């Protein structure tokens with residue numbers, strides 16, 4: 001599990017699947033989840049297999065999560081803020097027609 | 098002879114979809130093949146296209162092309178299966194039929210007249226597209242916008258993942274013992290004995306025969322072997338949305354859902370030289386038209402976009418040519434290298450191996466422009 005170089009600097013909290021996650025200001029959702037040991041961020045839309053961070057720079061779209069009800073957000077490109085509600089992206093989004 | 102020279106039965110210049118399909122097919126006929134290609138950064142339509150295997154509308158006013166396209170579409174199921182078995186890489190080909198949405202009375206008239214022309218020459222079964230009214234469309238694809246008045250449906254249409262297709266062909270090339278030379282941009286071509294010499298910055302390659310499949314590069318390379326290649330660039334831009342659950346049951350001429358769930362939206366026709374830029378007015382035009390066809394797209398995020406340059410001949414039909422001055426030299430150019438990949442790997446590779454085009458294929462000679 002990744003460890004922070006400077007521990008005890010977490011002053012922000014948000015939730016992931018209802019669980020409270022502590023984060024540093026400036027963290028992204030992905031970095032805060034990684035620091036909390038959470039690696040399974042979504043299920044593949046094709047195979048249903050678990051997926052998580054890969055590039056950490058917005059290129060691969062492997063880190064998709066749902067943020068405040070919005071699906072398919074890149075966790076590594078989403079800065080944390082107090083009380084964000086984040087959950088796993090489960091497969092492809094159903095689009096209403 | 099240069100020490101670096103490597104000799105093969107056939108040199109293929111260009112490792113895009115056209116060169117790779119032909120080389121893969123030639124290797125199946127016991128010939129030794131070397132493919133000379135540029136590096137990662139190159140003008141390469143095969144990396145930027147829409148992935149349709151498309152029959153409808155192809156070959157209006159040149160029925161040999163309509164038949165050739167249909168022949169390729171008929172070969173595609175076996176071709177895809179064969180590639181996947183041999184290489185372990187499936188091009189994800191599906192053939193649920195394809196739709197062209199019609200949004201105006203004028204377009205309805207145009208497409209109906211086109212169907213009539215195609216049916217007159219090839220018979221209804223030869224072409225295979227039919228007009229559907231709005232009610233019939235609603236059964237096939239729920240969720241169409243109010244402006245869609247009718248559509249043209251062709252059961253021979255389908256789609257594939259063009260990047261996996263290219264990847265599979267390249268892997269197959271290697272497995273069949275072909276030699277692939279990246280960073281092998283050919284600078285000069287000349288006769289060498291009975292064969293040909295292609296010279297790159299790092300050495301030269303000899304081949305008994307030579308196939309120029311260098312996309313836009315053919316325009317420069319062709320004249321070195323007496324081949325005039327009347328092609329020009331035309332840009333197309335494509336947008337890709339986030340992945341969503343299955344939404345579109347079949348590909349259409351402006352949008353298709355990939356089997357990974359993304360929706361590809363295209364495509365424009367721009368006269369901007371060899372530029373591959375994506376530009377906002379064009380992208381928003383593409384998106385607006387797609388939303389008129391299928392309003393649910395309005396809520397989706399676009400995650401990628403790019404431009405790529407089509408290889409178009411003066412009349413839009415293929416240019417296949419055997420040099421008369423240099424026997425054994427060919428140039429192959431086309432606007433639909435995904436669609437025609439199965440025909441290129443199969444019958445066209447056979448014709449090149451045997452040294453003779455079928456009579457129907459000679460229609461693709463650029464000599465047709467001499468009379469224009």
Ligand SMILES: Cc1cc2nc3c(=O)[nH]c(=O)nc-3n(C[C@H](O)[C@H](O)[C@H](O)COP(=O)(O)OP(=O)(O)OC[C@H]3O[C@@H](n4cnc5c(N)ncnc54)[C@H](O)[C@@H]3O)c2cc1C
Pocket residue numbers: 110111112113114115116117133134135136139140141142143144145146147148149150151281282283284310311312313314315318332333334335364404405406407408429430431432433434435436437
């Ligand atoms: C936006 C867009 C959408 C399209 N949609 C479809 C579609 O839906 N269905 C379909 O069937 N087709 C489609 N096409 C067309 C299809 O992409 C092309 O027909 C096909 O990729 C052409 O392949 P090619 O091998 O001839 O050319 P390219 O892919 O351009 O390959 C040419 C190769 O030759 C190499 N080369 C060039 N010069 C030299 C040299 N001097 N020495 C060595 N190598 C050289 C290049 O590096 C390159 O690898 C589309 C094209 C575009 C641009």
Ligand code: FES
Pocket residue numbers: 030052053054055056057058059060061062063064074075076077
């Ligand atoms: S980890 Fe690659 S986009 Fe987020």
